[in-house]
Amino acid sequence: NSHLLEEPSKEHDTLIASLPLQPSIERPFTFQGNIRLYKDVWMSEVIIRGILVMQQRLKTRPTDIFLSSSPKSGTTWLKAMIFATLTRTNYLLDQHPLHTHNPHQCVTYMDLGFAIGRSQIIENVPSPRVMSTHLPYSLLPYSITESNCRIVYVWRDPKDVLVSMWYFVQKIMGGADKIATFDQFYEMFYQGLNNFGPIWNHVLGYWEESKRRPEKILFLKYEHILQEPVKCAKQLAHFLGCPYSEAEENQGVVDQIVELCSIKTLKNLDVNKDSNRAMSTTANVHISHACYFRKGEAEDWKCHMTKEMAKRLDTMIKEKFKGSGLHI
């Protein structure tokens, strides 16, 4: 599929091939091929290529909105929420495009887009554009960090991220026997070797920047949104510059948006149930729309790890978060 790649550049290939490879084990941790260390972050080769192209090509506009997250932290939910919030007056909510489109079709995943030859398409999208990235703050192109545009960041209890990732990779690879065991996933995660890891650096990078520029970086936690979805929906709309009017609030629009974007609604739509519908991503990997919806709950880790495993991971992350004001 090299024809899909954006002007495959010898320079990029040479650079990528020179980066340290993730220690390999018998069965994979990811569906994305080789994982390499680029500027202290573990990422698949295709995404590193995306970063290199993006640095050259991305022209951020002040009106752009970026959603950032470590994978499996609530990206799909926030894509739906941001898209629904911004477009709520364009449609009757019962005819909203989210009924017929997966949230990933509504918000472009740009790290991959730039890697597979879609920079011109991304460039042609009219303002305000909404795009998503899994890059840590430290790796965002200057075009973004210097543009003063808005960034929404969502994070989640790393223990649940790990569980969610394990199921996601299983679904894509076709079964638990095709991928590393849960214990191996745990160990890799603990050592920070997961895709876009270490996760504590990912979260801390956006946390620190959101403290510096709270009006430009909205820092959300998955578990808080689960607890207070309406409050978070209002906070999001305010941040995006389109707060709910009193009339909208009285008409129940906030609740309707929350309901539309809930996992219960989205998971049961034909567009998201049909396992044949898939997004073509890299190389030969196809991710069905259904893969993005599983339980959507907090603390599913309790069904998958021992208390000791949980404590060990928590203790390490608490240590990393020490002094930052951030708590799991």
Ligand code: A3P
């Ligand atoms: P679980 O595997 O724990 O159920 P991402 O979107 O970043 O890939 O994360 C996927 C996780 O978010 C999965 O978690 C998935 O079920 C959950 N999810 C997807 N859509 C959601 C929604 N609308 N509301 C809440 N959680 C959602």
